[in-house]
Every structure is written in structure tokens, then in C-alpha cells.
Amino acid sequence: MPIDSHPRTAPSPIADEAIPDISVVIPVYHERENLHDLVARVGEALEATRWSFELICVDDGSRDGSQQILAELAADRPWLRPVALARNYGQSTALQAGFERARGRYIVTLDGDLQNDPLDIPAMIERLETDPSVDMISGWRHQRQDKALSRRLPSVLANRLISWATDVRLHDYGCALKAYRREIIERIHLYGELHRFIPSLAREVGARIEEMPVRHHARTRGQSKYGIDRTFRVILDLVLIVFFLRYRQRPLHAFGGLGLWLLTPGLLILLYLFAVKLSGEDIGARPLLMVGVMAVLMGAQLIVAGLTGELLIRVYHEGSGRPQYHTRDLPEPAASGRHA
Structure with missing residues (x-):
């Protein structure tokens, strides 16, 4: 089976294959030592269930022979669909490549380092199957096996910081083992x-999220790709995500609000200095004059930036046709409320 290496925006239909119930998406980067066990464990976990499945392993430009191993494993496993990216793009892009090729009603993600346990997948899917009020299950490694402080400390800091900033309270943002309804991933x-x-x-985009404790294993092969420097990158990304969540539809409130906070005191300072000047005093050498001028200029620039953002948002929505909202199906009426 050839490895899929061509990007596309949506999976191509396969007439002779049934659409699977579950799509498992795993980004892979320099994990050749784990691939045989990884594929075997996913197969063992899901072949024993009543659900059909596919496993999409996205190789993110590995140079350790991972692509060759995936091709060999896929030769006698019709449910394994390897994807090879042209270079290392990062975990987000690798996941997106897998999402675009996933065909299942439910989509599951996990890491390729064997620290997540595929045996937890059936319980997650069962929860989604039996409770229509839940759209996403997020794994919680409540008994982490990472001993290194360089991994545990950044994780604790990131979880608390992200939960506080986004108001989505989870114990473990870093757990890759998650299960979604397909419509959530499509949004x-x-x-x-x-x-x-x-x-x-x-x-x-409207998902109702539930957390589920999952098993966690210590890494036995390969090297971790995470370190203490990840905390600083998380902080920068957090600025982006907070802006995206709170002000994407109204950038003028973000930039314009900050601009008014600068413009108003700047104008008051200049009015005060103008009154001082009228009284005959020299204000040219006063540092306060520079503060007032800079505050007015920066405030005006931020307000203009907000107006520009509003125009861009209008072009984005009207030009691309992307919806500003999502809907969900109404729940079934209770039996007692139905008319005879």
C-alpha cells in the first residue's frame, strides 16, 4: 500500500470500502522504534470491538525510516492508512492532515510514543455513543509516569494557565488521547x-467537553520532543488563542479599547499642558509633553488597527462564506410530551 503524500482539502471517496465508525489519527515523528507495537496495540484494542475503524499515521517528515516501516505495516493491514508529509511541519499540521483524511463518525487522537494506551479508546467511544450531550472526551493522565521535572513542571504550569485564560477547565490539556464527534473536527x-x-x-465551535481518566505509561523507547522551553511557547500561543476566542468577531473592542485607554489620558495631558502654555510657562522641555504626544499617537494607531481588523473580518466572512455560528440538533421530546 503506497503512502499518501499528496495534500488535499478533503478525503477522496473510496467506493469499495465502507466508511469506518472510528478514525484514529496519530502524528509520528522519529518513532521507528515504537511503530510496530503502536500499530499492533491499536489493532488489538479496536478489532475486539463492534466498531469498524481506520488508523491514520501521519509521518511528519521523519528521517529515521519511519515512512518505510509504515508502508510495510500497511501492506497487510487494510485499516492502516499512512500519510507522509514532505517535511517536518509540526504536530498541529500533522494532525490537520490526518483530520482531512479521516472518514469515521468518531475521531480519536493519541501520541505515537506508546505513553497513551489504545485500550482506553473503546470506553471513550462508548461514552460518545451513549450520551448525545457529550461531543468531546479529553483524556486525563491522573497517574502520570513521567518522572522528569522538565516534563511535569511545564505541564502543570500550562494546564493552570490555559484553564484560567480560556475558561475551559481541564486537568490535562497536554494529553493527546482525545475522542471527538466528526462534526466538531470539521469546524x-x-x-x-x-x-x-x-x-x-x-x-x-459549540462542543460540550467531558474529561475521562486514562492510563499513562512511561516512555521506554525513543526520545521525548518536549522540554522546559515549551512553557514559553505556550505563553505566546496563549495570547493568540485568547484573542481568537474573545475578539475574533470584534477586533475593534480589543485594539480600540486599549487605544482609548491610551488616547484619553494623552488628550488630558495635552489639554493640561495647553492651559499651562496659555499661562505663559514654557512646556517644551517637559517630559510630560512627550508622554502625552506618544499616548495620543499610540492610542490613535490602535483604534485604526481595530477598524482595519473589523474590515478584514467582514471580508473574511463575506468572501469565504464561512458561517459565524453553528447549530445543533434539538433533543428528542420526552415521551410524555408527545401528542397521541
């Missing part, structure tokens, strides 16, 4: 490093 688009904020993005 979001990942780029940069937004994979860390998928629960926040899902909530923004």
Missing part, C-alpha cells in the same frame, strides 16, 4: 502550534 482548523488548545477551539 476547526489547526495551524502553527494550536494542537495544545484543541479543547478551547472545540468549545468555541
Whole structure:
């Protein structure tokens, strides 16, 4: 089976294959030592269930032979669909490539380092199947096996910071094991490093999220790609996601609000200095004059930036045809409320 290496915006229909119930999407980067066990464990976990499935392993430009191993494993596993990216784009892009090819009613993500346990997948899917009020299940590694402080400390800091800033309260944002209804994934688009904020993005498009404790295993092969520097990148990405969630539809409120906070005191300072000048005093050498001028200029620039953002948002929605809102099906009426 050839590895899919051609980008496309949607999966091509396959007439002779039934649409699976579950699509498992796993980004892979330099995990050749884990691939055999990874594929085997996913197969063992899902072949014993009543659901049909596919496994989409997205190789994110590995140079350790992972692509060759995936091609060999797919040769006798029709449910394994490898994807090879042309270079290393990052985890968000790899996930998006998998999402665009996923065909299942439910979509599951997990890491390729064998620290997530595929045996937890059936319980997640069962929860989605039996409770229509839940759209996404987020894994919670309540008994983490990571001993290194360089992994545990950034995770704790990031979880608290993201929960506070986005108001989506989760114990474990960093757990890659998550399950979604397909319609939720179709509403979001990942780029940069937004994979860390998928629960926040899902909530923004209307998903109802539930957390589920899952198993966690220590890494036994390969090397971790995370470190303490990830905390600083999370902070920068958090600025973007907070702006996206709160002000995407109204950028003037963000830029214009800050602009007014600068413009108003700047104008008051200049009015005060103007009155001082009228009284005959020299104001040319006063530092306060520079403060007032800079505050007015910066405030005016921010307000103009907000107006420009409003125009861009209008062009974005009207030009692309993207909806400003999403709807959901109404619940079935109670039996007692139906008319005979």
C-alpha cells in the first residue's frame, strides 16, 4: 500500500470500502522504534470491538525510516492508512492532515510514543455513543509516569494557565488521547502550534467537553520532543488563542479599547499642558509633553488597527462564506410530551 503524500482539502471517496465508525489519527515523528507495537496495540484494542475503524499515521517528515516501516505495516493491514508529509511541519499540521483524511463518525487522537494506551479508546467511544450531550472526551493522565521535572513542571504550569485564560477547565490539556464527534473536527482548523488548545477551539465551535481518566505509561523507547522551553511557547500561543476566542468577531473592542485607554489620558495631558502654555510657562522641555504626544499617537494607531481588523473580518466572512455560528440538533421530546 503506497503512502499518501499528496495534500488535499478533503478525503477522496473510496467506493469499495465502507466508511469506518472510528478514525484514529496519530502524528509520528522519529518513532521507528515504537511503530510496530503502536500499530499492533491499536489493532488489538479496536478489532475486539463492534466498531469498524481506520488508523491514520501521519509521518511528519521523519528521517529515521519511519515512512518505510509504515508502508510495510500497511501492506497487510487494510485499516492502516499512512500519510507522509514532505517535511517536518509540526504536530498541529500533522494532525490537520490526518483530520482531512479521516472518514469515521468518531475521531480519536493519541501520541505515537506508546505513553497513551489504545485500550482506553473503546470506553471513550462508548461514552460518545451513549450520551448525545457529550461531543468531546479529553483524556486525563491522573497517574502520570513521567518522572522528569522538565516534563511535569511545564505541564502543570500550562494546564493552570490555559484553564484560567480560556475558561475551559481541564486537568490535562497536554494529553493527546482525545475522542471527538466528526462534526466538531470539521469546524476547526489547526495551524502553527494550536494542537495544545484543541479543547478551547472545540468549545468555541459549540462542543460540550467531558474529561475521562486514562492510563499513562512511561516512555521506554525513543526520545521525548518536549522540554522546559515549551512553557514559553505556550505563553505566546496563549495570547493568540485568547484573542481568537474573545475578539475574533470584534477586533475593534480589543485594539480600540486599549487605544482609548491610551488616547484619553494623552488628550488630558495635552489639554493640561495647553492651559499651562496659555499661562505663559514654557512646556517644551517637559517630559510630560512627550508622554502625552506618544499616548495620543499610540492610542490613535490602535483604534485604526481595530477598524482595519473589523474590515478584514467582514471580508473574511463575506468572501469565504464561512458561517459565524453553528447549530445543533434539538433533543428528542420526552415521551410524555408527545401528542397521541
